[in-house]
Amino acid sequence: MNARADERREPWKDPRAEAYIRVENVTKQFGDFVAVNDVSLSVYRREIFCLLGGSGCGKTTLLRMLAGFERPTSGRIFIDGQNMDGVPPYDRPVNMMFQSYALFPHMTVEQNVAFGLKQEGLRRAEITDRVADMLGIVKLKGFEQRKPHQLSGGQRQRVALARSLIKRPKLLLLDEPLGALDKKLREHTQFELVNIQERLGVTFVVVTHDQEEAMTLASRIGVMNHGRIVQVGTPLDIYEFPNTRFVSEFIGNVNMFEGRIVEDEPGYVVIQSPELGTPIYVGHGVSAAPEAVVWAAVRPEKILLTREPPANTKYNCAQGTIKEIAYMGDLSIYLIPLDSGKTVRVTQPNAFRHAEARLTWDDRVWVSWHESSAVVVTE
Amino acid sequence: MRSPPLRWSSGVLRRVGLTGRTVVIGVPWLWLLLFFVIPFLIVLKISFADTRLGVPPYTPLLDWVDGKYLQFRLNTGNFMFLLQDSLYAQAFLSSIKVAFFSTVFCLLIGYPMSYAIARANASWRNTLLMLIILPFWTSFLLRVYAWIGLLRNNGVINNILMSLGIIHEPIVMMQTDFAMYIGIVYSYLPFMILPLYANLEKHDQSLIEAAVDLGCKPFRAFMLITLPLSKPGVIAGSMLVFIPAVGEFVIPRLLGGTDSLMIGRVLWDEFFLNRDWPVASAVAIALLLALVVPIMIFQRYQLKATQSGAAVAGGRG
Numbered sequence: 001m002n003a004r005a006d007e008r009r010e011p012w013k014d015p016r017a018e019a020y021i022r023v024e025n026v027t028k029q030f031g032d033f034v035a036v037n038d039v040s041l042s043v044y045r046r047e048i049f050c051l052l053g054g055s056g057c058g059k060t061t062l063l064r065m066l067a068g069f070e071r072p073t074s075g076r077i078f079i080d081g082q083n084m085d086g087v088p089p090y091d092r093p094v095n096m097m098f099q100s101y102a103l104f105p106h107m108t109v110e111q112n113v114a115f116g117l118k119q120e121g122l123r124r125a126e127i128t129d130r131v132a133d134m135l136g137i138v139k140l141k142g143f144e145q146r147k148p149h150q151l152s153g154g155q156r157q158r159v160a161l162a163r164s165l166i167k168r169p170k171l172l173l174l175d176e177p178l179g180a181l182d183k184k185l186r187e188h189t190q191f192e193l194v195n196i197q198e199r200l201g202v203t204f205v206v207v208t209h210d211q212e213e214a215m216t217l218a219s220r221i222g223v224m225n226h227g228r229i230v231q232v233g234t235p236l237d238i239y240e241f242p243n244t245r246f247v248s249e250f251i252g253n254v255n256m257f258e259g260r261i262v263e264d265e266p267g268y269v270v271i272q273s274p275e276l277g278t279p280i281y282v283g284h285g286v287s288a289a290p291e292a293v294v295w296a297a298v299r300p301e302k303i304l305l306t307r308e309p310p311a312n313t314k315y316n317c318a319q320g321t322i323k324e325i326a327y328m329g330d331l332s333i334y335l336i337p338l339d340s341g342k343t344v345r346v347t348q349p350n351a352f353r354h355a356e357a358r359l360t361w362d363d364r365v366w367v368s369w370h371e372s373s374a375v376v377v378t379e
Numbered sequence: 380m381r382s383p384p385l386r387w388s389s390g391v392l393r394r395v396g397l398t399g400r401t402v403v404i405g406v407p408w409l410w411l412l413l414f415f416v417i418p419f420l421i422v423l424k425i426s427f428a429d430t431r432l433g434v435p436p437y438t439p440l441l442d443w444v445d446g447k448y449l450q451f452r453l454n455t456g457n458f459m460f461l462l463q464d465s466l467y468a469q470a471f472l473s474s475i476k477v478a479f480f481s482t483v484f485c486l487l488i489g490y491p492m493s494y495a496i497a498r499a500n501a502s503w504r505n506t507l508l509m510l511i512i513l514p515f516w517t518s519f520l521l522r523v524y525a526w527i528g529l530l531r532n533n534g535v536i537n538n539i540l541m542s543l544g545i546i547h548e549p550i551v552m553m554q555t556d557f558a559m560y561i562g563i564v565y566s567y568l569p570f571m572i573l574p575l576y577a578n579l580e581k582h583d584q585s586l587i588e589a590a591v592d593l594g595c596k597p598f599r600a601f602m603l604i605t606l607p608l609s610k611p612g613v614i615a616g617s618m619l620v621f622i623p624a625v626g627e628f629v630i631p632r633l634l635g636g637t638d639s640l641m642i643g644r645v646l647w648d649e650f651f652l653n654r655d656w657p658v659a660s661a662v663a664i665a666l667l668l669a670l671v672v673p674i675m676i677f678q679r680y681q682l683k684a685t686q687s688g689a690a691v692a693g694g695r696g
Contacts, residue, residue, distance in 0.1 A: 069588055089591045102589035106607050119594035167593065 010234075011044040012220065018081075020045045020203055021066065021171065026075030028061050035061040037227035038075070043220075045170075048197060048204040050214040053224035054250070059207045060099075062224075063173050066205060067096045079171060090119075095169040099176040101160035103148040109135070109159050110144040116167040130166060137196060138162045154185045161193075165200065172197075174206045178213055190216050211251045215239070223247050239299075245377045248297040255303070255344050257296045261286070261376075269376060270315075271296050275342040281315035283371035295377050300347040302373040305334065305359060310368040317368035320344065322361055334359070336367060419667075426660035427453050437656045457661035467645065467662065471669065474642040477556075477631075478624035481563040482571075485620045486613065488564065489571035493612075494605075496572075497579035508576065511569050523562055523633050530558050530634070559635035563624055570623075571616040578612025579605070611681070618677050622670050642666055 011017035019042035028036040036058040043049045051059040064070045065077060068089035077084045079093065095116070104112050113134055117127045135141055138158040148156055157180065164172055177193065178186045194217060197204050208214050214221050215235040222232045223246075231238060231247045242248035245256065257280060259273030264286070271280040271294060280296045304310070310317050323343070324335035327350075334346045344367055359365060392398070428437040429452075442450040461467045496507045514522060529535045530552040537549040552558050582605060590600035628643030635641070642662065649659035 067588075067592060089588070090594045090596055094592075096589070096592045098585050098589055100583065100585055102583065102585040104586060104589075104604060115590070116593035119599075163589075163593070 009046070009219075011047070012042070017044055019043060019078075020047075020080060021205070022076075022078040023062075023066075024076045024078070026062070026065065026072045026077060028058070028065060028070060029073045034227050036065070036072075039227075039229050041222060041229060041232070043203065043205060045203055046197075046201055047219045048194065048206060048217050050206045050208055050218035050221045051224055052208055052211060052214040052221050052250075054209060057224040058227040059209075059224050060175060063096075063175055063205065063207045066171075067094055067173050068092050093169060094171045094173060095164040095167055096173040097160050097164040097175065097177055099179060101148075101156050101180075103156060103159055103163070105148055108145050108147055109140060109151070112148070112159055113162045113166055115163060120167070134162045134166050137165075137199075153180055153182075154189065157181060157189065161196070165196070165202070168200070169202065171203045171205065174204060176208055177206060178210075179208075186213070193217065215251075223250060225250075241375060242297065242377055245295055245297070245379055248375065248377055253300050253345055255298045255300065257298070257342070257374075258293060259296065260291055261294060268371070271376070275338075275340055276316075277318045277338065277340050278313070278315055280374060281371050282374050282376055286376045292378070296374045297377050298369055298374045300333070300345045301331075303344065303346045303367050303369050305336075305346055305348055306366045306368070307359075307363070309366050316371065316374070317366055318344075319364060319366055322359055322363045322365060325359075325361065336365065338367070422660045422663055425656050426457055426664050427455065428657045428660075429454050429456075430655050430657055435656070436654055454657065457657045458665070460658060461661055461665060466640075467642075467665075470640045470642045470645045471665070473640045474625050474627075475669075477559070477563070477641065478621050478627070481560060481567065481624045482617050482621045484560065484564045485568050485571040486617060489568055489575055489616065490609075490613075492568075493572045493575035493579050496576055497582070504580075511572050515569065519566065520629070522566070523630060526558070526562055526565065526634060527553065530561070553634065554636045556635065556639065559631050559639060562630040562634040563627060566630065567620040567624060570619040574615035574619065575609065575612040578609050578615075582608060614677060614680060618674065622674065625670060626666055 021041070021043040023039055023041040026036060026039050027034065039058075039062060051062060053059045061070060065072055066079070066084075068084065068087060072085075084092065104115065107115070110131055114127050114131045117130060122130075131144075132141075135144065138161055140155065140158055140162065143151065143155065148159065151159065157177070161177075174193075178189055181189060190213065193204075204217075206214070206217055208217075218235055220232060220234055221238050223230045223238060225246050231243045233241070238247060238251055242251065248254045249256070257271070257273040257275045259271040259275070259280065261269050262272045262279070263270035266285045268284065269282050269286050271282065273280055273296065282296060286294070309319075318338045318340065320336040320338040322334055322336050324333075326333040329350070331347050331349045334348065335343055336346060337343045346367060424440060425437050428440060430436060431438050438452070438454075440452060442452065444450045492511075496504060496511075499507055527534070531537075532549040532551065532553065534553075536552070537546075540546045541549065586604050586608075587597075587600050590604050591597060595603065626643045626646075627641065628647055631639045631641040631644055632647075646659055646662050646666070649655050649662060653659075
C-alpha cells in the first residue's frame with residue numbers, strides 16, 4: 001500500500017521538508033516510572049506514522065501527549081509549528097480515535113458523529129450535510145438512528161472513525177484502530193483506512209502492537225521499547241535493516257547467530273559463530289567494536305534448503321535434519337536442528353503442487369544463504 | 380450417587396411439587412406473603428370498618444344479623460372523610476413537598492460526593508465509601524438525638540458561636556423546618572450516594588476524553604456525557620430518598636416544629652391519640668397508593684432502559 005509508485009513521497013529524505021509534528025526530547029514520568037524516555041521524532045504531512053511496540057513501551061503515552069491528555073514532564077511538542085505546551089485537548093487541531101472507540105452510548109450514530117461539529121456551533125443544515133457525507137465515506141448510510149450497542153464491532157469502529165474525522169482534523173491519532181476486529185475484517189479495514197487517509201489528506205499517527213498492521217498501514221514505523229524509540233524507518237527499512245537485536249526479533253521471525261567479528265573490512269565482515277559451524281560472511285561493512293559480541297540475523301525466507309551442498313561450502317552454510325514441518329498452504333515452515341545444536345527456522349514457498357522431491361521429516365539438508373542476506377546487529 | 384433415603388425423600392418432595400428451585404423462589408414469596416400481603420389485607424380490611432369502643436376498636440366487616448342474615452358492611456366513610464377534611468390533603472401535600480425538597484438537597488449534596496468518590500484514587504475509594512456507610516452502625520434514633528444536641532438553644536453550635544462572639548443570643552434551630560430538613564437529608568444521604576456511586580463508578584473515562592477531544596470544555600463534557608449517563612443512578616437514588624421520606628415520622632417529630640404537618644405524624648395521631656383505627660388505616664392505604672405509583676413509574680423506566688440497553692454506561696470491549 002505504502003509503495004504506490006505514482007504517489008511515492010518520502011519527505012523524510014528531503015532536508016528542506018518541514019516536519020508537521022516535531023517531538024523534541026520528550027520525557028514523561030509517572031512517579032518513578034519513566035513511560036517515555038527522551039523521545040525525539042518528526043512526522044510529515046500526509047504520512048501514516050506507526051508507533052510500534054509491546055505493551056508498556058510508552059507508545060500510548062506518547063500518543064496521549066500528542067492529543068493533550070498527558071503533559072510531558074520535559075521536552076516540547078510542536079504541531080504545525082505551534083508549541084503545544086499547555087494547550088488543552090479541546091484547542092488542538094488534533095482528533096483521536098480511541099482504542100475502545102469511546103462511542104457515547106446514549107447517542108445515536110448520527111448524534112455521535114455530529115458531536116464535534118455541534119461543539120463548534122455550526123449551523124444545523126451544515127452539520128446535517130457534513131454528517132451525511134461522512135457516513136457515506138465510512139459506508140454507514142442507513143444506520144443513522146442506531147445506538148452504538150446495536151452495531152457490530154466493525155460498524156462501531158467506523159462510527160468512531162467518522163466521529164474523529166468529522167472536524168476535518170489535520171492530524172488524526174489512532175490508538176490500536178483495528179485491535180478489536182477479527183482477522184478478516186482487519187485486513188479489509190486496513191485498506192479502507194488507507195484509502196480514507198489518502199482521500200482526505202490527513203496525517204495519521206497510529207499506535208499498534210501488531211507488526212503486521214504497522215507494516216501494511218505505515219509510511220514509516222517508529223519501533224519503541226522501554227520508553228525509547230529504537231528505530232525509525234519505512235517498513236522495508238525496519239524489516240530488512242533492523243539496527244538492533246530487539247527490532248529484528250520484534251518484527252517478523254529471524255534466526256540469530258551469536259558470534260565475534262574476526263575480519264572487519266569496509267566492504268565485508270566475517271563472523272565466527274559456533275552456532276553455525278562455518279564462518280558467516282556478510283557483504284557489507286559494519287561499525288562495531290572489534291571482538292565485540294554481535295549477532296548475524298537471517299530471515300527464515302532468505303535461507304535456502306537443498307539436499308546437495310551449496311556451491312560454496314566455506315561460508316554461510318550448515319547441515320541439519322528436518323524435525324518439524326508446518327504446512328501453511330502458500331508456504332511451509334521448517335524447523336531444522338543443525339549439527340551444531342542450533343535450531344533454524346526456514347520458510348519455503350510451495351511453488352509446485354506435485355513436488356516429488358518435496359522435503360520431509362528426518363531428511364538431511366543443507367541450509368545456506370547469500371552473502372547479502374544476513375544483517376549484523378548489536379544488542 | 381445419592382444415598383437411598385435421600386433419593387426416596389427427594390422423590391416424595393418432588394411429587395408434592397417441592398424441588399430445590401421452588402423452595403429457593405418460595406422463601407422470599409412466603410416472606411412477602413406473611414409480612415407484606417397479609418398485614419396489608421388486614422389494614423385494608425380495617426380501613427373499611429367503623430370505629431367502636433372495645434377490643435378491637437373497630438367493627439367487623441361480616442356480621443350475623445338476627446341469627447340468619449350474613450351482613451357485609453363496607454364503610455367507605457373513612458376515605459370520604461380523608462377527602463372532605465382538608466387536613467389530610469394538606470398533610471399529604473406537605474409531606475410530598477418535604478420529601479421532594481429533601482430529595483433535591485440530597486441530590487445536590489450527594490452527586491458531587493459520589494462523583495468525587497468514583498473519581499478518587501482506587502486505594503482511597505473503599506475508605507471513603509466506608510465513611511459513608513459508617514453512621515449506619517449507630518442507631519438511627521441516636522443519630523437524630525445527636526442532632527438535637529447540636530442544634531438546640533444551648534447546644535454545641537450555638538455555644539460555639541456565642542463563645543466566639545459571633546452571635547449574642549442563641550439562634551432558634553430546633554423545632555423548625557430547618558432542623559427537620561437537616562435531619563432528613565442527613566439520614567437519607569447515603570441512600571442517594573450509594574446508587575449514584577455504583578453508576579458513576581462504571582463510567583468509562585475515555586468517553587469524557589473523547590468529548591474533550593472533540594472540542595468540549597470539561598464542564599460541558601460533564602453536562603453532555605456524564606450527567607445523562609448517570610440518569611439511572613439519579614432516579615434510583617431519588618426514589619430511595621423520596622419514598623421513605625414521604626412517610627417519615629420520627630425526624631419531623633423529634634426535630635420539626637409542632638406545627639409541621641407530615642402524613643406520618645397524622646397517622647400516628649389518628650392511631651394513638653384518637654384511637655381511630657379505621658381512619659388511620661385509610662390514611663395508611665392512601666399513603667401506600669401514593670407511594671406505589673412512583674415506584675411503578677420507576678420500574679417502567681428501568682424496564683425500558685434495560686430493554687434499550689442504555690442502563691449500562693460506558694464503553695464495552
